[in-house]
Amino acid sequence: MKRTYIKELKNKKGEEVKIAGWVDVRRDHGKIIFIDLRDMSGKVQMVALPNHKEAHEAAGKVRSEWVLEIIGQVNQRPEKMINKDEELGEVELEITEIKVLNEAATPVFEISNNGREVNEETRLAHRYLDLRRNRLQKNLRMRHEVIRFFENYLSDKNFTEIETPLLTKSTPEGARDFVVPSRLYNGKFYALPQSPQQYKQLLMAAGMEKYFQIAKCLRDEDTRGDRQPEFTQLDLEMSFVEQKDVMNLVEEMLIKMIKKLYPQKKIQQIPFPVLTHKEAMEKYNSDKPDLRKDKNNSNLLAFCWVIDFPFFEKDKNGGWTFIHNPFSAPKSEHMEMLMKKENIGEILTTQYDIALNGFEAGGGSVRNHKTEALEKVFEIMGFEKEKIWQDFGHMLKAFSSGTPPHGGIALGLDRLMMILQNEPNIREVIAFPKTGDVRDPMMDSPSEISKEQLAELGIQIKKFNK
Numbered sequence: 001m002k003r004t005y006i007k008e009l010k011n012k013k014g015e016e017v018k019i020a021g022w023v024d025v026r027r028d029h030g031k032i033i034f035i036d037l038r039d040m041s042g043k044v045q046m047v048a049l050p051n052h053k054e055a056h057e058a059a060g061k062v063r064s065e066w067v068l069e070i071i072g073q074v075n076q077r078p079e080k081m082i083n084k085d086e087e088l089g090e091v092e093l094e095i096t097e098i099k100v101l102n103e104a105a106t107p108v109f110e111i112s113n114n115g116r117e118v119n120e121e122t123r124l125a126h127r128y129l130d131l132r133r134n135r136l137q138k139n140l141r142m143r144h145e146v147i148r149f150f151e152n153y154l155s156d157k158n159f160t161e162i163e164t165p166l167l168t169k170s171t172p173e174g175a176r177d178f179v180v181p182s183r184l185y186n187g188k189f190y191a192l193p194q195s196p197q198q199y200k201q202l203l204m205a206a207g208m209e210k211y212f213q214i215a216k217c218l219r220d221e222d223t224r225g226d227r228q229p230e231f232t233q234l235d236l237e238m239s240f241v242e243q244k245d246v247m248n249l250v251e252e253m254l255i256k257m258i259k260k261l262y263p264q265k266k267i268q269q270i271p272f273p274v275l276t277h278k279e280a281m282e283k284y285n286s287d288k289p290d291l292r293k294d295k296n297n298s299n300l301l302a303f304c305w306v307i308d309f310p311f312f313e314k315d316k317n318g319g320w321t322f323i324h325n326p327f328s329a330p331k332s333e334h335m336e337m338l339m340k341k342e343n344i345g346e347i348l349t350t351q352y353d354i355a356l357n358g359f360e361a362g363g364g365s366v367r368n369h370k371t372e373a374l375e376k377v378f379e380i381m382g383f384e385k386e387k388i389w390q391d392f393g394h395m396l397k398a399f400s401s402g403t404p405p406h407g408g409i410a411l412g413l414d415r416l417m418m419i420l421q422n423e424p425n426i427r428e429v430i431a432f433p434k435t436g437d438v439r440d441p442m443m444d445s446p447s448e449i450s451k452e453q454l455a456e457l458g459i460q461i462k463k464f465n466k
């Protein structure tokens with residue numbers, strides 16, 4: 001007999017079926033034993049009666065989280081026994097056969113509730129159990145739907161999804177790099193990408209014109225509620241575009257996605273309001289203002305764009321550093337100031353950030369596509385010519401090979417999902433996140449490596465007493 005998914009049982013009244021899944025809860029009333037069985041599609045109440053002797057005996061032995069295959073008959077429940085809170089509350093499966101596919105140790109925590117009472121260390125140490133709970137199953141399945149929507153939407157608009165490398169080069173891009181020692185070139189290191197920024201621009205130099213990627217970004221920063229050392233972006237880049245082209249594309253994509261996948265949510269204002277950085281700071285004292293008119297309404301989404309960011313700010317040593325992205329172009333009317341290195345603090349960039357309910361949901365810019373302009377940015381930051389060519393020579397060379405004007409954006413997928421799923425932090429929408437202090441208690445990482453591995457890498461560990 002072919003397996004039926006539990007969700008289908010409501011269309012199978014009176015039929016004999018085979019289902020499989022996990023024991024959610026079991027209630028033993030002696031003669032009658034109830035077992036709620038759960039699979040990826042839903043949950044159903046089953047009943048074992050003494051007239052099916054073997055099945056009844058087996059039902060007496062099973063425990064929570066055992067994996068069972070069941071043959072039984074789908075019965076309509078009597079009117080007063082219908083459970084209106086459950087999707088399958090109108091049916092019940094009368095068990096005729098139980099096959100135990102696997103037993104389970106007593107779970108370390110409750111799975112049939114939302115798990116908010118369990119401490120996070122314990123949840124993450126047993127993430128495979130934690131992920132069985134309905135809330136997290138839904139989060140991951142909705143995350144998939146959102147990604148699939150974006151992929152289809154962009155593919156329909158002739159974007160190509162292209163993977164870019166994880167082993168790249170350490171360059172000063174804003175955050176601290178995670179580095180990977182090279183075995184073949186002892187003393188040299190790869191860096192994990194902080195974002196695919198340089199590669200996506202090189203793809204524009206390569207004539208791909210429209211690129212996107214569901215991209216992993218790695219930044220060795222201290223974690224916070226809405227930050228993780230590795231996180232996911234919907235990253236995209238387009239050639240021959242201006243600021244408004246990228247903003248319009250992303251705005252339309254977000255609106256359509258929400259209308260399709262989250263019809264219960266209300267977008268406060270369409271088109272999304274656009275604020276200058278100055279306005280946002282003056283009015284809301286934030287460059288990612290929360291514009292919600294009613295902050296108690298969990299289904300209200302207030303997007304806004306923030307533009308006209310200053311390009312540079314003073315760093316702690318009194319020099320200039322970029323605010324968002326060294327590859328951004330200044331606003332066209334400020335290009336001259338950049339090229340002459342004049343009034344540096346007044347140069348505004350083409351950057352656009354998108355904020356949602358007080359969180360930064362994404363950001364991007366139109367890029368400098370001329371060698372001289374990019375060189376100037378690094379000069380302003382005080383880099384020597386030699387250092388500029390050493391770190392970014394590949395970009396400068398690409399720009400002088402016929403690179404079209406281009407621009408792009410990256411949306412933080414984890415934050416977006418956190419807000420859409422009404423979760424308090426991004427760890428609830430990531431399958432295997434790290435703890436607040438950057439560990440994976442399930443895999444026990446980071447971990448030490450063997451002496452042989454260290455020797456091959458030419459690395460000696462000087463123990464730090466922490």
Ligand code: ASP
Pocket residue numbers: 194195196197236325363364365408409410
């Ligand atoms: N790479 C940028 C970031 O990660 C986004 C972009 O400018 O496209 O913030």
